[in-house]
Amino acid sequence: MEIRDAGIVVTGSSSGIGLALSEALVEKGGNVVGLSRRKTLIPAGSGGGRFRSFQADLSLPEDIAEAFRRIREEGPPVDVLVNNAGWGEFGDMEALPRESWEGMLAVNLAAPFFAIQEVVTAMKKRRRGMIINIASIAGKRGIKGAAAYCATKFGLVGLSASLKEEFREHGIRVSCICPGAVDTPFFDTTSIQPEKRMDTMAVVNAIIAAIAADDDILHEELIICPL
Numbered sequence: 001m002e003i004r005d006a007g008i009v010v011t012g013s014s015s016g017i018g019l020a021l022s023e024a025l026v027e028k029g030g031n032v033v034g035l036s037r038r039k040t041l042i043p044a045g046s047g048g049g050r051f052r053s054f055q056a057d058l059s060l061p062e063d064i065a066e067a068f069r070r071i072r073e074e075g076p077p078v079d080v081l082v083n084n085a086g087w088g089e090f091g092d093m094e095a096l097p098r099e100s101w102e103g104m105l106a107v108n109l110a111a112p113f114f115a116i117q118e119v120v121t122a123m124k125k126r127r128r129g130m131i132i133n134i135a136s137i138a139g140k141r142g143i144k145g146a147a148a149y150c151a152t153k154f155g156l157v158g159l160s161a162s163l164k165e166e167f168r169e170h171g172i173r174v175s176c177i178c179p180g181a182v183d184t185p186f187f188d189t190t191s192i193q194p195e196k197r198m199d200t201m202a203v204v205n206a207i208i209a210a211i212a213a214d215d216d217i218l219h220e221e222l223i224i225c226p227l
């Protein structure tokens, strides 16, 4: 898909991978809408595209519904949805507060499900669309001390695999990206501190390659790790 002038929603645009991705997509001429609780600050004049952001708490289904109502009203039509927002809390499973379990499930797994519901009907009508879910290596391998986070990311990998089959006959591509450790504020407050971390651009470049592929080519699932 041509990125120039494409309507692209990036969740979790205020930080880390989502912020770097939003900047790169705007530079390539995309018409980008970011969603996150904090305001997303993209340097003015950072490219040929446009950027707007709406503040939304994606753990709340009503915030998701309201954000996509505004996007439908104000445009652009959504060609690409990148479900990137997410967070992790680690440690022994018996010590994990119930709110953390519910919070990770809500943002990492339920929010992508609801966001896809918001965009897929229009994508089917236009026979054009792409959904990219940012899962994790924690969605492919069990990690000690990350039971809840892994459960949400394995769920997102499963959701992606199933929707890939459901949507392909409608011309809608579903990709799932599974990064290993990336150098972002994600780890600012976590008990797990990976030694080797990739630059955010490693993941951003993979997402851009998946979007920019020919419309009849699908980058199904990609695991990217530091060597």
Ligand SMILES: NC(=O)c1ccc[n+]([C@@H]2O[C@H](COP(=O)([O-])OP(=O)(O)OC[C@H]3O[C@@H](n4cnc5c(N)ncnc54)[C@H](OP(=O)(O)O)[C@@H]3O)[C@@H](O)[C@H]2O)c1
Residues within 6 Å of the ligand: 011, 012, 013, 014, 015, 016, 017, 018, 035, 036, 037, 038, 039, 056, 057, 058, 059, 084, 085, 086, 087, 088, 107, 134, 135, 136, 137, 178, 179, 180, 181, 182, 183, 184, 185, 186, 187
């Ligand atoms: N960093 C890594 O090593 C790594 C590895 C594999 C996968 N991932 C995944 O990559 C994605 C991005 O992570 P990152 O490393 O870029 O982390 P980050 O720098 O902490 O960014 C996380 C983003 O998610 C948003 N977010 C979190 N909770 C939200 C909520 N309730 N409502 C709306 N937005 C919310 C945050 O925005 P607000 O705080 O403004 O709401 C922020 O923009 C996540 O899904 C993460 O699981 C990260």
